[in-house]
Amino acid sequence: MKPWDNVISEEEIRAYRAAGFGRPSGLGIRPALLIIDVQYRTVGTRPQPYFEAIKEFSTSCGDVAWAALPHIERLLALFRKKNWPVLYPHVAPKVQHEGGRLAEKVPAIMNIAAHGYDFVDTIHPRAGDVLLPKKHPSAFFATALASHLIDLQADTLVVTGCSTSGCVRSSVVDAFSLNFKVAVPHDAVYDRSATSHAVNLFDMAEKYADVASTDELLIALEPIEARA
Amino acid sequence: MKPWDNVISEEEIRAYRAAGFGRPSGLGIRPALLIIDVQYRTVGTRPQPYFEAIKEFSTSCGDVAWAALPHIERLLALFRKKNWPVLYPHVAPKVQHEGGRLAEKVPAIMNIAAHGYDFVDTIHPRAGDVLLPKKHPSAFFATALASHLIDLQADTLVVTGCSTSGCVRSSVVDAFSLNFKVAVPHDAVYDRSATSHAVNLFDMAEKYADVASTDELLIALEPIEARA
Amino acid sequence: MKPWDNVISEEEIRAYRAAGFGRPSGLGIRPALLIIDVQYRTVGTRPQPYFEAIKEFSTSCGDVAWAALPHIERLLALFRKKNWPVLYPHVAPKVQHEGGRLAEKVPAIMNIAAHGYDFVDTIHPRAGDVLLPKKHPSAFFATALASHLIDLQADTLVVTGCSTSGCVRSSVVDAFSLNFKVAVPHDAVYDRSATSHAVNLFDMAEKYADVASTDELLIALEPIEARA
Amino acid sequence: MKPWDNVISEEEIRAYRAAGFGRPSGLGIRPALLIIDVQYRTVGTRPQPYFEAIKEFSTSCGDVAWAALPHIERLLALFRKKNWPVLYPHVAPKVQHEGGRLAEKVPAIMNIAAHGYDFVDTIHPRAGDVLLPKKHPSAFFATALASHLIDLQADTLVVTGCSTSGCVRSSVVDAFSLNFKVAVPHDAVYDRSATSHAVNLFDMAEKYADVASTDELLIALEPIEARA
Numbered sequence: 085m086k087p088w089d090n091v092i093s094e095e096e097i098r099a100y101r102a103a104g105f106g107r108p109s110g111l112g113i114r115p116a117l118l119i120i121d122v123q124y125r126t127v128g129t130r131p132q133p134y135f136e137a138i139k140e141f142s143t144s145c146g147d148v149a150w151a152a153l154p155h156i157e158r159l160l161a162l163f164r165k166k167n168w169p170v171l172y173p174h175v176a177p178k179v180q181h182e183g184g185r186l187a188e189k190v191p192a193i194m195n196i197a198a199h200g201y202d203f204v205d206t207i208h209p210r211a212g213d214v215l216l217p218k219k220h221p222s223a224f225f226a227t228a229l230a231s232h233l234i235d236l237q238a239d240t241l242v243v244t245g246c247s248t249s250g251c252v253r254s255s256v257v258d259a260f261s262l263n264f265k266v267a268v269p270h271d272a273v274y275d276r277s278a279t280s281h282a283v284n285l286f287d288m289a290e291k292y293a294d295v296a297s298t299d300e301l302l303i304a305l306e307p308i309e310a311r312a
Numbered sequence: 313m314k315p316w317d318n319v320i321s322e323e324e325i326r327a328y329r330a331a332g333f334g335r336p337s338g339l340g341i342r343p344a345l346l347i348i349d350v351q352y353r354t355v356g357t358r359p360q361p362y363f364e365a366i367k368e369f370s371t372s373c374g375d376v377a378w379a380a381l382p383h384i385e386r387l388l389a390l391f392r393k394k395n396w397p398v399l400y401p402h403v404a405p406k407v408q409h410e411g412g413r414l415a416e417k418v419p420a421i422m423n424i425a426a427h428g429y430d431f432v433d434t435i436h437p438r439a440g441d442v443l444l445p446k447k448h449p450s451a452f453f454a455t456a457l458a459s460h461l462i463d464l465q466a467d468t469l470v471v472t473g474c475s476t477s478g479c480v481r482s483s484v485v486d487a488f489s490l491n492f493k494v495a496v497p498h499d500a501v502y503d504r505s506a507t508s509h510a511v512n513l514f515d516m517a518e519k520y521a522d523v524a525s526t527d528e529l530l531i532a533l534e535p536i537e538a539r540a
Numbered sequence: 541m542k543p544w545d546n547v548i549s550e551e552e553i554r555a556y557r558a559a560g561f562g563r564p565s566g567l568g569i570r571p572a573l574l575i576i577d578v579q580y581r582t583v584g585t586r587p588q589p590y591f592e593a594i595k596e597f598s599t600s601c602g603d604v605a606w607a608a609l610p611h612i613e614r615l616l617a618l619f620r621k622k623n624w625p626v627l628y629p630h631v632a633p634k635v636q637h638e639g640g641r642l643a644e645k646v647p648a649i650m651n652i653a654a655h656g657y658d659f660v661d662t663i664h665p666r667a668g669d670v671l672l673p674k675k676h677p678s679a680f681f682a683t684a685l686a687s688h689l690i691d692l693q694a695d696t697l698v699v700t701g702c703s704t705s706g707c708v709r710s711s712v713v714d715a716f717s718l719n720f721k722v723a724v725p726h727d728a729v730y731d732r733s734a735t736s737h738a739v740n741l742f743d744m745a746e747k748y749a750d751v752a753s754t755d756e757l758l759i760a761l762e763p764i765e766a767r768a
Numbered sequence: 769m770k771p772w773d774n775v776i777s778e779e780e781i782r783a784y785r786a787a788g789f790g791r792p793s794g795l796g797i798r799p800a801l802l803i804i805d806v807q808y809r810t811v812g813t814r815p816q817p818y819f820e821a822i823k824e825f826s827t828s829c830g831d832v833a834w835a836a837l838p839h840i841e842r843l844l845a846l847f848r849k850k851n852w853p854v855l856y857p858h859v860a861p862k863v864q865h866e867g868g869r870l871a872e873k874v875p876a877i878m879n880i881a882a883h884g885y886d887f888v889d890t891i892h893p894r895a896g897d898v899l900l901p902k903k904h905p906s907a908f909f910a911t912a913l914a915s916h917l918i919d920l921q922a923d924t925l926v927v928t929g930c931s932t933s934g935c936v937r938s939s940v941v942d943a944f945s946l947n948f949k950v951a952v953p954h955d956a957v958y959d960r961s962a963t964s965h966a967v968n969l970f971d972m973a974e975k976y977a978d979v980a981s982t983d984e985l986l987i988a989l990e991p992i993e994a995r996a
Contacts, residue, residue: 096505099362103370104420109413134327142331184491184691185337192332220489228682235640235947237923249515257482261448263412263919277324283511287477291417412919456910463719463868465695491691552961555818559826560876565869590783598787640947641793648788676945705971710941717904719868733780739967743933
């Protein structure tokens with residue numbers, strides 16, 4: 085059972101299989117964890133249904149964010165145990181006159197309260213983690229993410245956070261283009277649209293990344309050597 | 313009626329409206345046309361149903377490509393009349409040992425016959441057009457597309473071709489991040505999955521681009537001044 | 541008289557002329573001003589000879605910085621009068637564990653006092669200017685500078701600040717590669733080495749930019765139309 | 769004795785030492801060799817003095833190129849023996865209407881005879897090497913060089929070829945910014961200006977790379993493990 089089974093038809097799956105898409109990339113030997121935009125502005129300060137949650141922050145994803153959080157926490161715990169690098173691409177508070185195209189497409193995004201930009205407590209960065217403020221969908225765009233990954237000699241990225249159809253998707257495409265191996269745990273990413281979440285996971289699985297559950301991914305990562 | 317109306321639920325639409333997504337970017341005054349990957353390898357040498365078409369080229373999209381072609385041709389005709397720039401990001405033949413992540417995810421893509429890389433005759437480039445061979449989903453990645461657009465002082469991109477969920481989507485995200493205004497004519501882009509086509513159009517309309525029919529877009533472009 | 545006349549030999553000049561280098565690019569019609577790294581850390585809090593100045597900040601350039609400041613101020617005044625965009629790429633305070641290659645080559649750079657990162661008072665940004673924190677030589681690397689310039693529809697960059705052989709040089713090369721027209725006022729950029737300053741101006745004049753005095757550049761810019 | 773000893777004054781060296789520049793980066797454990805623009809267009813078909821050589825190709829560097837070739841060959845031989853990756857950023861033939869800023873600064877560059885673009889025979893690529901056509905100074909700009917280096921898990925670049933003040937310099941700055949360790953063998957890079965060659969080596973040694981003779985570099989590389 086894949087997350088997109090009720091959205092993508094059997095014939096569409098058959099079409100991709102016939103064209104040879106969707107083979108696994110596998111994992112390398114130096115993984116890094118990206119936790120993208122897991123801030124109160126996308127989660128809310130407590131679990132609430134979507135239409136309640138957006139009254140707190142218009143960018144909140146509501147219940148689905150809280151469902152993803154424990155999976156992100158389990159992945160983070162493994163990365164801490166293994167001493168593997170953890171990087172936090174995140175949205176920094178907006179400056180009004182620097183809005184560009186974003187301010188036109190999603191003007192409400194320019195007016196989020198300051199505490200919305202805090203990291204969610206249970207996945208909070210610690211000293212030594214890499215913090216990457218960003219203003220664009222991809223965590224690579226206009227940031228030093230590639231430089232950090234090269235410095236860390238990472239070969240594999242595990243991508244978590246939100247939104248599946250926004251920053252996760254575009255970061256995965258750039259990571260793929262840069263020739264990192266990419267794994268997306270489908271229950272550790274979240275999105276305000278269930279359909280878009282499912283289809284973006286399908287797109288990534290067919291073209292850019294290995295998509296699996298956090299359970300499956302933890303099993304695959306466990307044998308990889310820790311860092312000193 | 314939007315292309316995603318039968319795929320994205322009314323409640324999902326309502327969720328995006330409530331969060332303030334999907335406002336129009338509008339058009340600027342110096343448009344450029346991107347025709348992405350409209351080569352026989354994605355179209356086939358004649359109209360055929362998908363499962364027939366992929367026997368010729370595994371990367372073919374079949375009938376949906378032939379349905380999009382007349383719309384691309386009409387847009388191209390307007391750009392020719394207005395003397396606006398036309399750029400052709402396209403896939404160059406593969407070199408086996410340079411496959412990277414792509415060769416792992418979609419190995420069949422490494423073995424397309426040479427004439428598959430020719431441009432489709434009815435949208436063929438002419439002298440003065442910019443040809444951009446690429447090896448990655450985004451037309452901006454590892455190409456001089458941004459340099460050309462700056463040299464041309466373009467402020468608006470009309471993005472056509474394929475696939476909606478692959479090179480079109482990722483090029484649109486990069487164009488948005490670079491602060492170009494982006495318009496996607498939904499009937500002039502094509503994809504091997506109808507569901508993924510619809511959802512990627514939805515994602516782009518909500519977050520990155522203005523999505524309209526070619527008819528609507530031609531009307532909006534017509535009043536913009538020609539180039540000398 | 542060029543700034544490199546006592547450093548580059550006549551035969552070397554002749555060699556470049558014979559090979560056809562060094563033609564002018566000219567100016568466009570939408571200039572933007574880059575003021576790079578004009579912070580107390582590169583200037584010092586008062587004019588002092590170099591070996592005194594570096595006791596305050598090891599990154600200070602001493603007297604040559606104070607000689608350049610009035611020229612930067614004159615250019616800034618014209619850009620204010622014309623309502624043309626002004627952008628401030630600048631170094632943000634360092635985070636120790638994020639040093640990468642820089643911390644190896646120039647470890648002293650990791651320990652500059654906080655007030656060294658303030659902008660020099662006479663060229664201070666005002667509301668509406670674009671501030672671009674950076675960690676690498678080029679003002680384009682891992683920043684949204686290209687996105688801002690596209691949003692502003694700039695076609696010409698006037699590059700000032702420091703150091704001529706470091707951030708100015710590498711920003712100019714990237715601007716040239718992106719197809720902006722680039723002008724470098726040689727008396728409005730500064731460097732801790734007079735020889736390196738001269739030779740980098742020569743390199744830029746031959747290959748990437750138009751190099752002139754601030755007086756000459758002000759005359760060339762004056763007729764260009766103001767922004768609304 | 770450093771290559772810049774007769775060009776950069778003792779006081780300037782002292783100024784850089786006092787400010788803490790120029791510490792070594794050292795070598796990593798997975799080196800890659802860049803051979804930049806070592807084509808007949810920069811070398812000529814036979815050794816000749818500069819002013820003779822440019823009659824064959826205006827972009828030729830003459831005798832200094834032939835002096836550098838044996839050093840590049842020795843480095844290449846070690847990389848072949850060790851089975852380490854070799855990459856060839858090179859200039860592809862120009863297309864007239866795509867000249868951009870380059871065609872303005874150096875118009876003669878648009879008219880080089882086709883055989884000038886061939887690789888010099890003694891350093892010719894073999895099957896499996898990565899060929900990277902480029903149109904801009906940096907070997908990273910608008911190419912997939914970073915993607916290849918990540919796929920190869922390289923951590924160290926040895927940069928050879930030409931010109932020291934052009935493509936070598938700008939590639940080194942980008943490699944440094946991406947956090948690769950960079951070594952420049954000063955007798956395996958060449959330039960049409962002896963002064964600019966020396967000063968660019970100085971700049972790179974102080975800020976971006978370790979600069980040494982090919983002899984020294986071969987000794988430092990020899991103990992590093994071969995690739996399977």
